[in-house]
Amino acid sequence: ETGVTQTPRHLVMGMTNKKSLKCEQHLGHNAMYWYKQSAKKPLELMFVYNFKEQTENNSVPSRFSPECPNSSHLFLHLHTLQPEDSALYLCASVPVDGNTIYFGEGSWLTVV
Amino acid sequence: QQQVKQSPQSLIVQKGGISIINCAYENTAFDYFPWYQQFPGKGPALLIAIRPDVSEKKEGRFTISFNKSAKQFSLHIMDSQPGDSATYFCAASMGRGSTLGRLYFGRGTQLTVWP
Numbered sequence: 001e002t003g004v005t006q007t008p009r010h011l012v013m014g015m016t017n018k019k020s021l022k023c024e025q026h027l028g029h030n031a032m033y034w035y036k037q038s039a040k041k042p043l044e045l046m047f048v049y050n051f052k053e054q055t056e057n058n059s060v061p062s063r064f065s066p067e068c069p070n071s072s073h074l075f076l077h078l079h080t081l082q083p084e085d086s087a088l089y090l091c092a093s094v095p096v097d098g099n100t101i102y103f104g105e106g107s108w109l110t111v112v
Numbered sequence: 113q114q115q116v117k118q119s120p121q122s123l124i125v126q127k128g129g130i131s132i133i134n135c136a137y138e139n140t141a142f143d144y145f146p147w148y149q150q151f152p153g154k155g156p157a158l159l160i161a162i163r164p165d166v167s168e169k170k171e172g173r174f175t176i177s178f179n180k181s182a183k184q185f186s187l188h189i190m191d192s193q194p195g196d197s198a199t200y201f202c203a204a205s206m207g208r209g210s211t212l213g214r215l216y217f218g219r220g221t222q223l224t225v226w227p
Contacts, residue, residue, distance in 0.1 A: 031210035043217040050210040098208030105155040
């Protein structure tokens with residue numbers, strides 16, 4: 001248990017649906033990340049937030065929309081996804097001293 | 113261009129043997145090199161990590177060897193056990209704070225340890 005909690009753990013959505021993934025940590029970490037893990041690619045960074053401000057968008061399509069209302073919560077809003085977006089979406093956080101990265105268990109997304 | 117290259121893609125080892133997974137990186141600015149272990153249905157869990165000021169780090173049965181001049185690092189699992197069967201990922205990042213979490217991952221190695 002890393003202290004980074006992701007919900008839901010599993011999600012099935014249609015291509016026209018709108019859904020959201022949630023990540024929360026009460027560890028006092030200032031930096032939060034979304035990563036994507038799909039079967040055919042290495043784990044890849046999607047977004048970086050530092051003190052609630054987005055500092056990196058790794059050329060992610062606009063059908064993925066992140067939101068960071070405070071340093072403890074991170075959302076990934078999903079709309080009009082494609083079947084190839086089916087993957088494990090992982091949230092991670094880093095404390096201010098930046099010594100260790102903590103990953104959540106991930107949200108398994110299936111787009112049908 | 114993949115910044116971290118990992119091999120082999122899969123590895124089968126007998127119980128009690130040594131498992132060795134290798135990674136190579138391109139960017140000399142990297143200064144944090146973690147290894148993650150991932151079981152099916154779970155997120156990656158930090159196993160062990162090293163910074164380039166040391167050439168080796170050992171934690172229990174797990175050892176990282178680091179060769180800065182060759183830009184390579186490897187994970188050695190001594191006395192491999194069936195419970196070690198998982199996917200292992202190497203990664204690299206730079207700095208501290210938010211840049212630490214900007215990890216570049218290898219493609220992973222599926223380790224199977226036969227009893």
